[in-house]
Amino acid sequence: MIAKVIVDVPTGQTNRLYDYKIPEEMEEFIQPGMRVNVPFGPRQIQGFVTDTTASTEVKRIKEITSLLDPSPVLSGELLQLGRWIAEETVCFLITAYQSMVPSAIRAKPKKRLFLAEDSEAVPVEIADAFAGKTILDWEAFPAEKKAMKLLNEEIQAGRVIVDYLLKNRTEKKMQTILSLAKEYQAAGSKHNLSGNAKKQQQIVEWMQNELGDKEIAQPELLEKTEAGRQAVRALVDKGLLIEKKTEFYRDPYKDKMFQKSTALPLMEEQQTAVDNILESLHKGRTDSYLLHGVTGSGKTEVYLQAIDEVISQGKEAIVLVPEISLTPQMVNRFKGRFGAEVAVLHSALSAGEKYDEWRKIHRKEVKVAVGARSAVFAPFDNLGLIVMDEEHEGSYKQEDHPRYHAKHVAIWRAEYHHCPVVFGSATPSLESYVRAEKGVYTLLELPQRVNRKAMPEVTIQDMREELRQGNRSVFSTLLLDKLKERIDKKEQSVLFLNRRGHSTFVMCRDCGFTPSCPHCEITLTYHHTNRRLKCHYCGHEEQMLHTCPSCQSSQIRFFGTGTQKVEEELTRLLPEARVIRMDMDTTSRKGSHEKLLDAFGRGEADILLGTQMIAKGLDFPKITLAGILAADTMLHLPDFRAAERTFQLLTQVSGRAGRDELKGEVVVQSYTPEHYSIQHAKTHNYKAFYQEEMLQRRRGGYPPFYYLAMVNAAHEDLAEVMKTADKITEYIRSSLSEKAVVLGPTVSPIARIKDRYRYQCMIKYKNEPELTKVLQSVAERYNSEIAKGKLQLSMDMYPYMFM
Numbered sequence: 001m002i003a004k005v006i007v008d009v010p011t012g013q014t015n016r017l018y019d020y021k022i023p024e025e026m027e028e029f030i031q032p033g034m035r036v037n038v039p040f041g042p043r044q045i046q047g048f049v050t051d052t053t054a055s056t057e058v059k060r061i062k063e064i065t066s067l068l069d070p071s072p073v074l075s076g077e078l079l080q081l082g083r084w085i086a087e088e089t090v091c092f093l094i095t096a097y098q099s100m101v102p103s104a105i106r107a108k109p110k111k112r113l114f115l116a117e118d119s120e121a122v123p124v125e126i127a128d129a130f131a132g133k134t135i136l137d138w139e140a141f142p143a144e145k146k147a148m149k150l151l152n153e154e155i156q157a158g159r160v161i162v163d164y165l166l167k168n169r170t171e172k173k174m175q176t177i178l179s180l181a182k183e184y185q186a187a188g189s190k191h192n193l194s195g196n197a198k199k200q201q202q203i204v205e206w207m208q209n210e211l212g213d214k215e216i217a218q219p220e221l222l223e224k225t226e227a228g229r230q231a232v233r234a235l236v237d238k239g240l241l242i243e244k245k246t247e248f249y250r251d252p253y254k255d256k257m258f259q260k261s262t263a264l265p266l267m268e269e270q271q272t273a274v275d276n277i278l279e280s281l282h283k284g285r286t287d288s289y290l291l292h293g294v295t296g297s298g299k300t301e302v303y304l305q306a307i308d309e310v311i312s313q314g315k316e317a318i319v320l321v322p323e324i325s326l327t328p329q330m331v332n333r334f335k336g337r338f339g340a341e342v343a344v345l346h347s348a349l350s351a352g353e354k355y356d357e358w359r360k361i362h363r364k365e366v367k368v369a370v371g372a373r374s375a376v377f378a379p380f381d382n383l384g385l386i387v388m389d390e391e392h393e394g395s396y397k398q399e400d401h402p403r404y405h406a407k408h409v410a411i412w413r414a415e416y417h418h419c420p421v422v423f424g425s426a427t428p429s430l431e432s433y434v435r436a437e438k439g440v441y442t443l444l445e446l447p448q449r450v451n452r453k454a455m456p457e458v459t460i461q462d463m464r465e466e467l468r469q470g471n472r473s474v475f476s477t478l479l480l481d482k483l484k485e486r487i488d489k490k491e492q493s494v495l496f497l498n499r500r501g502h503s504t505f506v507m508c509r510d511c512g513f514t515p516s517c518p519h520c521e522i523t524l525t526y527h528h529t530n531r532r533l534k535c536h537y538c539g540h541e542e543q544m545l546h547t548c549p550s551c552q553s554s555q556i557r558f559f560g561t562g563t564q565k566v567e568e569e570l571t572r573l574l575p576e577a578r579v580i581r582m583d584m585d586t587t588s589r590k591g592s593h594e595k596l597l598d599a600f601g602r603g604e605a606d607i608l609l610g611t612q613m614i615a616k617g618l619d620f621p622k623i624t625l626a627g628i629l630a631a632d633t634m635l636h637l638p639d640f641r642a643a644e645r646t647f648q649l650l651t652q653v654s655g656r657a658g659r660d661e662l663k664g665e666v667v668v669q670s671y672t673p674e675h676y677s678i679q680h681a682k683t684h685n686y687k688a689f690y691q692e693e694m695l696q697r698r699r700g701g702y703p704p705f706y707y708l709a710m711v712n713a714a715h716e717d718l719a720e721v722m723k724t725a726d727k728i729t730e731y732i733r734s735s736l737s738e739k740a741v742v743l744g745p746t747v748s749p750i751a752r753i754k755d756r757y758r759y760q761c762m763i764k765y766k767n768e769p770e771l772t773k774v775l776q777s778v779a780e781r782y783n784s785e786i787a788k789g790k791l792q793l794s795m796d797m798y799p800y801m802f803m
């Protein structure tokens with residue numbers, strides 16, 4: 001038998017399936033989706049088995065060296081999905097597969113087998129292999145055909161458990177679960193323990209009274225009965241207690257109690273939304289829904305109730321949430337409703353924790369996966385619903401290979417499983433809203449806040465006017481007054497500082513000199529914490545300058561407004577205010593994010609000051625004022641989505657105020673208050689913004705009127721990259737239809753990164769079925785130069801970043 005293997009060498013030359021002979025003893029064991037070690041040239045290399053066949057064209061065939069996984073890590077569905085992603089995003093197949101499994105599993109973990117039940121329950125060959133123990137190294141299992149076949153069956157049946165032992169991690173624990181044997185479960189039922197086995201009698205009686213037929217973990221039993229291990233062992237040996245081994249997960253949320261929540265009676269529009277989604281679920285239809293609901297309209301409750309039905313149908317659900325909205329508050333809402341049925345996939349988890357969460361899904365121990373972008377690959381086999389909350393978020397697009405958009409993957413999987421998919425947002429992306437208008441997605445609307453609560457009132461403060469009146473502070477007089485008012489009334493405020501465009505940089509006041517990175521064409525950023533200058537692209541660092549290298553002036557200073565500076569100014573202007581600052585600096589340590597939010601929730605501060613990370617998901621009843629310090633910093637970025645992002649951000653931040661009984665208010669400070677994205681955010685008018693922005697997009701020839709693709713070439717030699725970019729652009733132009741617009745090549749907005757010069761070519765198109773093939777052949781043409789490490793080429797089919 002032959003295995004088709006994709007090897008773990010991400011290069012153009014190796015981006016194909018290789019044939020390997022399956023050793024006879026593995027024939028009945030090996031399955032697609034398992035990983036293997038194979039000889040490859042002089043080396044041993046990992047690979048995924050994608051298929052098995054009976055014959056091969058290859059004459060001198062090599063044999064698989066060893067099997068890495070006792071059970072497949074990729075299902076048939078995910079193997080197929082990986083092929084689609086590789087094609088759609090023009091990446092190597094191995095890269096697509098690697099992105100679907102947790103990184104911990106890639107790090108060559110040690111594999112072990114656990115016997116989950118008594119050795120009598122398994123075939124004698126298996127019992128022999130374990131030789132009286134309950135743990136066996138996978139490598140030590142006899143490589144013999146019959147035994148392997150039997151092992152396969154035992155694993156399927158759950159009597160043998162496969163475990164991956166991570167390096168530098170506390171190993172996954174097996175826990176002993178105990179229960180009374182059937183005949184001893186009733187309280188007072190007879191046993192023939194001798195009179196001097198006091199402790200044993202005590203245990204049995206306690207269990208009869210407290211547990212009956214229920215199970216208990218051994219450590220808990222020992223604690224409750226103050227008994228020793230020997231007493232319990234003796235009871236197991238005598239057959240009064242039944243012992244079972246189960247896995248014990250590192251649960252990052254285990255110390256937290258989740259307040260149990262129950263379904264709320266729905267508002268009419270919510271009910272309509274749930275009914276629609278469930279109809280698709282029951283009929284097994286792949287319908288895509290756009291749930292457009294203003295902030296605080298109860299979208300999450302719609303997801304929760306739809307998922308409840310999914311679970312009772314015996315199916316599973318994936319909930320995608322942008323990384324920064326995956327706050328403890330958000331997690332609590334799902335854990336509170338579905339408890340242990342929920343796995344959470346979050347980038348802040350350690351590799352081991354992520355792996356555990358992934359395994360819960362892989363082993364069908366949970367029904368719901370809540371997580372950021374990559375959770376879209378959650379290895380469920382029976383999906384009933386996929387939800388993508390805040391569907392407009394750019395973070396759903398992966399900016400590294402494979403450059404996929406989670407939305408496209410979600411739709412692919414929904415089609416595979418014949419289940420509905422819901423995209424939710426208060427500010428849908430134009431791409432999605434236009435699809436809803438055309439009927440590709442079904443539009444579900446929640447136009448009002450729950451219980452018809454009013455939207456907060458938004459005031460726009462013209463900062464140019466403030467300047468004219470001599471106020472050079474980052475706070476307008478109006479905002480300061482309102483902040484004071486809140487402190488007096490013992491209410492809370494959030495202050496939002498847009499990080500983008502606000503990094504602190506250094507400039508000479510005399511000649512205008514600004515230090516930039518010697519390797520990248522970008523200004524260095526000043527870091528308060530260690531008083532050094534740093535490049536955000538390559539990590540280059542240098543000392544803060546005290547004299548200007550260009551004119552020798554000592555008037556060289558840093559500019560810009562970081563959160564730290566704003567905090568300083570705030571405490572100077574409002575010394576009575578208690579401020580909590582949330583930014584990269586104060587939340588880098590694990591758990592600090594949650595601690596700060598909890599403190600704010602307990603009312604230990606009046607003002608929460610922060611960056612992007614506070615714009616989402618905060619739901620505190622005492623917040624009645626939201627302030628945005630500089631609304632327009634994003635408007636001037638070289639990005640056609642700048643206005644859309646500004647509108648989304650303002651809407652999100654306003655959504656934080658007045659979510660409960662108290663009425664909310666918003667102050668937006670701006671240097672361009674007349675801009676339509678700011679004006680329409682003021683009136684909470686998504687539709688008007690959408691219409692105006694659509695006109696702009698049509699004029700510029702941007703999505704959703706055209707699709708975009710981008711090719712970026714980078715090389716150390718400027719002449720070389722210009723030549724290559726020219727050739728590539730010319731080739732693309734000649735290969736596509738007349739209707740495609742091929743722009744460039746032009747130098748990228750950041751002209752050099754890590755000593756490589758960068759050029760780009762942008763493609764605007766409506767219908768080019770050959771496009772991915774054309775780009776694929778571009779990549780193939782330059783394979784050898786890329787392999788030599790000289791040239792870098794990146795293809796992006798859904799570009800979100802234009803730097």
Ligand code: ADP
Nearest residue numbers: 264265266267293295296297298299300301450
């Ligand atoms: P969104 O996700 O649209 O911003 P949420 O789902 O967070 O809105 O809902 C806002 C608040 O309203 C939450 O505190 C939620 O518990 C509450 N809520 C949602 N639906 C209902 C309902 N039908 N009845 C009462 N309260 C509700």
Ligand code: ZN
Nearest residue numbers: 517520535538
């Ligand atoms: Zn740099």
Ligand code: ZN
Nearest residue numbers: 508511548551
């Ligand atoms: Zn100078």
